[in-house]
Amino acid sequence: MSVTLVKERYSSKVGEVVLGATSDQGGTRTSTVTVGGDSTLPFLHFEGEMQNRPVIAMEVNDIVPSWNDTIKAQFGDTLSNPAAWAKKCVDEYGADLVYLKLIGADPEGENRSPEDCARIVKEVLSAVGVPLIVAGCDDDEKNNEIMAAIAEAATGENLLLGLAEQDNYKSIAAAAMVHKHTLIARSPLDINICKQLNILINEMGLPLNKIVIDPMIGGLGFGIEYAYSIMERARLGALANDKMLSMPMICTVGYEANRCKEANASVDEFPGWGDLQDRGVLWEAITASAMLQVGASILVMRNPAAVSLVKKNIADLMSK
Amino acid sequence: MLIFGERINGMFTDIGDALRNKDPKPLQYWAVKQQEGGAHYLDVNSGPAIPTEERVAAYEWMVNVIQEVSDLPLVLDSTNYNAIEAGLKVCKRPAIINSCPAEQVKIERVFPMAIQYNAGVIGLTMDKKGIPKDAENRVAFAMELVAAADEYGLRMEDLFIDPLILPVNVAQEHAPEVLESLRQVKMLANPAPRTVLGLSNVSQKSPDRNLINRTYLAMAIASGLDAAIMDANDDDLVDVAATAQILLNKSIYADSYLKVFRSR
Numbered sequence: 001m002s003v004t005l006v007k008e009r010y011s012s013k014v015g016e017v018v019l020g021a022t023s024d025q026g027g028t029r030t031s032t033v034t035v036g037g038d039s040t041l042p043f044l045h046f047e048g049e050m051q052n053r054p055v056i057a058m059e060v061n062d063i064v065p066s067w068n069d070t071i072k073a074q075f076g077d078t079l080s081n082p083a084a085w086a087k088k089c090v091d092e093y094g095a096d097l098v099y100l101k102l103i104g105a106d107p108e109g110e111n112r113s114p115e116d117c118a119r120i121v122k123e124v125l126s127a128v129g130v131p132l133i134v135a136g137c138d139d140d141e142k143n144n145e146i147m148a149a150i151a152e153a154a155t156g157e158n159l160l161l162g163l164a165e166q167d168n169y170k171s172i173a174a175a176a177m178v179h180k181h182t183l184i185a186r187s188p189l190d191i192n193i194c195k196q197l198n199i200l201i202n203e204m205g206l207p208l209n210k211i212v213i214d215p216m217i218g219g220l221g222f223g224i225e226y227a228y229s230i231m232e233r234a235r236l237g238a239l240a241n242d243k244m245l246s247m248p249m250i251c252t253v254g255y256e257a258n259r260c261k262e263a264n265a266s267v268d269e270f271p272g273w274g275d276l277q278d279r280g281v282l283w284e285a286i287t288a289s290a291m292l293q294v295g296a297s298i299l300v301m302r303n304p305a306a307v308s309l310v311k312k313n314i315a316d317l318m319s320k
Numbered sequence: 321m322l323i324f325g326e327r328i329n330g331m332f333t334d335i336g337d338a339l340r341n342k343d344p345k346p347l348q349y350w351a352v353k354q355q356e357g358g359a360h361y362l363d364v365n366s367g368p369a370i371p372t373e374e375r376v377a378a379y380e381w382m383v384n385v386i387q388e389v390s391d392l393p394l395v396l397d398s399t400n401y402n403a404i405e406a407g408l409k410v411c412k413r414p415a416i417i418n419s420c421p422a423e424q425v426k427i428e429r430v431f432p433m434a435i436q437y438n439a440g441v442i443g444l445t446m447d448k449k450g451i452p453k454d455a456e457n458r459v460a461f462a463m464e465l466v467a468a469a470d471e472y473g474l475r476m477e478d479l480f481i482d483p484l485i486l487p488v489n490v491a492q493e494h495a496p497e498v499l500e501s502l503r504q505v506k507m508l509a510n511p512a513p514r515t516v517l518g519l520s521n522v523s524q525k526s527p528d529r530n531l532i533n534r535t536y537l538a539m540a541i542a543s544g545l546d547a548a549i550m551d552a553n554d555d556d557l558v559d560v561a562a563t564a565q566i567l568l569n570k571s572i573y574a575d576s577y578l579k580v581f582r583s584r
Contacts, residue, residue, distance in 0.1 A: 195574035237572050244580060245572060 007047040012241035013039035014295070015209050016051065017248050019097065019160050019182060020131025026156035026180075030129030033096055035212075035297035036248035041235065042295050043317045053318045054292055056307055057097035057133050057300045058089035059254050062104040062112065062120050067302065068264045070280050074304045082120055083127035090128045093304040094311060097160075099133040100124055105146050106137035114149035121150050125157060133250075133300070135162035135184070144171040151175035158182060160212060160250075166197050173201050176210065184250060186214040189223070191230050191245070195237075198244045212298065213249045219256035219263075220287040227251075231294040251291045254302030257284040285309040292317065321561045321570075322361060322547035324395050324416075325354030326520060328386065330367020339369045339378060344385035351390040358561075358582045359552035361416065362386060364407070365397035375400045379407035387412055395442070395549070401429050408437040416440035418549075419482060422461035423447050431472035440478040441469075442516055445501065451484050453493065455500035458483045459508070462501070466508045480516040480547060481505045487524035488532060495522065495536065502543040514546040534560045541568065558582065 016037040021027025033055055040048025064079045065072075078084040082100065089095040102117050104110040121134055134150055136143035147161055148171065162184035164172050169185070176183040185201055187194035194213060202208055213234065217227035231249055238246035257263055263283040266276050273279060284306035288299045292314065301307050327350045330336045338346040351362055364386065370378040375398065383394060387410075396407040397418040404417055419442040420430035434441045443465035445451075445458040452458050462481045469479045483501035486494045498517070506512045522536045523529035534557045537548060541564040551557060562581035565571045574580060 192573045192575075195572055195580075196576060199574055199576045199580065233572065242572060243583075244574065 005046065008040075010039060010048065010239035012239055012243075012246065013037060013048070013051075014235070014238045014248055014297075015243075015246045017182060017209055017212055017297075019133075019158060021156055021158040025158070027158055028125060029131050029157065032158075033131050038295070039239070041239070042293055045320045050318065052297075054297050054299060054314055055096035056094075056310060056314075057099040057250075057298055058093060058095035058304075058307060059099045059101060059300055059302050060086045060089060060124065062100070062102045062117070063110060065103070067258065068280065070277055071258070071303045083123040086124045087127045089304075090130055093307055095130065095307070097131050097133055097298065098124060098128055099135065099300045101135045102146060103137050105139070105142050107139055107142055109137070112146075114146045117146040118149045118153035121154055121159075125154065131160070132157065133160040133162065133184075133298075140165075140168045144168070147172045148175045151179040151181055154181070155179040160184060162186070163214065164197065164201060166193050166200075169197065169201055170204065173204050173206050177204065177206050182210045182212060184212050184214050185247070186216055188216050189218070189226050189230060191215075191233055194230075194234065195242075195244045198247065202244070208243060208247065211247045213245075213247045214252065215249060217251045217253070217256055217287075217291060219253075219258075219260045220283055220290070221262060222256070222260055224287060224290055228290060228294050231291070231296070235295040248297035249295060250298040250300065251288070251296045252300045253288045253291060254284060254300055254306075257287040257306075258302055281305040281309065285313075289313050321541060321545070321565050323359045323552050323558065323561060324361040324363045324516070324547055324549040325350075325357070325359030325392075325552035326363050326518075326549045327354055327551070327553070328362055328382070329365040329397070330369035331365070332367075336367060336369035339366055339382075342381070344388070347382060347385050348389040351386045351392070354552040355390050355392055357552035357555070358558040359392060361395050361547075362390065362392050363395040363397050363418065363549050365418075366403070372400065375403035376406040379403040380410055383407045383410045401426075401433065405433055405437075408433070408439055411437070411439075414438045414440070416442060416478075416480065418442045419444050420465070421446050421448075422464040427465075427468045431468055431474055434474055434478070435472055440480060441465075441474060442480045442482050443468075443513075445481065445483045451486065451494075453497065455483075455497045455504060458497065458501040459504045462505045462513070463508055466513055469513065470509075476509050476511045476513050479513040481513050482516045482518065485517050485519070485522045485536070487526065488522050488536075489524070489526045499539060499543040502540060502545055506544045515544055516547040516549065517545060519548040519550040530554055530556060533557055537561060538564050541565075 014036040020029035020032040037051030086098045104112040159181045163186040234245045263280045288310045334346045393413040395416045396404045421444040445461035483498045523532035
């Protein structure tokens with residue numbers, strides 16, 4: 001009795017999104033990164049194609065972050081210099097993309113001006129050749145101001161700009177459209193809002209291949225399963241030809257994993273949890289690996305040791 | 321839920337006249353208009369307007385003029401299989417043959433043709449003796465069509481079983497039997513064949529046709545209907561198809577779901 005391999009046939013695939021632009025395309029990146037294009041569930045190479053491997057964006061902040069020392073130690077004194085920090089991520093740790101988070105723009109904090117933010121983006125652009133993801137602070141109004149300035153200052157670079165949300169998407173979508181950038185559409189763990197937001201952005205005129213979904217994941221042990229099932233559902237939707245859910249997905253793994261207590265508490269405090277060094281790395285790496293299994297295309301990560309583990313995981317999963 | 325636009329049919333005066341005068345405009349007008357309304361396929365039927373001996377040429381012409389203005393795939397609707405074959409030869413996208421009853425002679429003509437042209441088949445749950453009254457006999461005919469698909473190598477998803485709805489004012493007892501047939505047809509194979517209805521039949525010569533059509537459409541979709549030959553420009557009816565899709569969790573909800581259903 002022979003065994004027939006059961007292969008699912010899907011009517012559609014995840015859309016492809018290109019990030020960055022080289023000099024031919026009006027930018028200054030040394031190469032572009034393409035994500036999406038998958039015509040199967042993650043890594044099921046026997047029934048479809050994983051056109052592009054998932055990529056890792058390493059997080060860089062415009063101010064010295066309040067991360068735990070085990071992570072900070074790996075970046076040394078570059079933490080106070082976004083350009084040097086980004087360069088280290090790319091040259092030393094092999095980041096595919098740089099995720100620049102402009103926490104310093106926060107009116108409650110440094111209150112950095114839009115011009116200042118744009119200058120930092122330009123500095124990072126000259127320091128590295130990989131495409132850039134730029135996200136703002138926690139203040140919506142301020143973000144709209146800085147993103148308009150950044151989008152204009154980096155015209156042609158095809159940045160991935162964040163974040164458009166259901167009640168605040170118009171000005172950033174307009175900035176992305178006018179200056180030809182790509183946009184992150186973030187929804188609060190809700191597939192219906194996720195779909196509706198993509199529709200609203202698309203109705204403004206931004207093409208579907210200029211949108212990336214951020215499902216707003218939870219870290220390991222803190223709601224990761226909700227993100228997991230939502231992402232799986234979006235992926236199945238994309239494969240079944242739901243165009244409004246067919247965008248590649250970005251996951252803020254580093255932020256979510258590293259705000260869990262388990263990624264920060266020392267072994268003295270919780271002897272049963274074991275050594276913090278390994279635990280912290282694995283907390284982030286496992287969060288990332290779970291997201292890979294449900295179709296994450298871009299993983300935003302922090303800890304270089306976790307990045308290196310996940311890079312190996314991706315390479316293994318991509319080998320046929 | 322697939323909408324097969326019913327309007328390009330020689331039974332309608334404007335299409336009948338267009339066919340007689342070889343005027344492509346009314347066909348093209350309705351092709352575009354039905355596509356805008358939400359049609360996924362366009363049904364093409366010459367009706368009695370064209371004499372039998374001219375049907376082959378007529379179908380070829382109809383397919384060509386429609387394809388000049390629309391990319392939608394076609395449902396070739398005729399009892400004249402030579403005419404359907406002439407149409408299939410010029411179809412740019414995989415079409416659907418409408419239709420084939422559960423009669424051996426016709427199955428032998430239609431199923432190999434479907435395979436040859438990569439087309440789907442609408443299989444009618446009837447034979448020479450006519451349309452059965454109850455669900456049991458409808459399903460028995462459906463089983464014969466499923467077996468034929470298996471025998472000729474037609475993919476089950478390309479077989480559309482039509483359990484044949486009749487006008488509710490004169491054949492009321494058929495309506496529930498058709499719903500039951502839709503439910504049972506889904507259990508005949510795995511993957512299951514798809515199902516289709518000539519929806520507007522249910523309301524022939526009744527008042528408030530639109531109300532009857534859309535109520536029955538919702539009931540039929542809940543019973544397993546995958547496609548309907550229907551009025552793609554009845555907005556309320558298309559809204560029902562879109563909403564049923566959402567309520568059966570077949571398409572992910574978004575506030576603009578009515579719009580999404582019509583966009584492609």
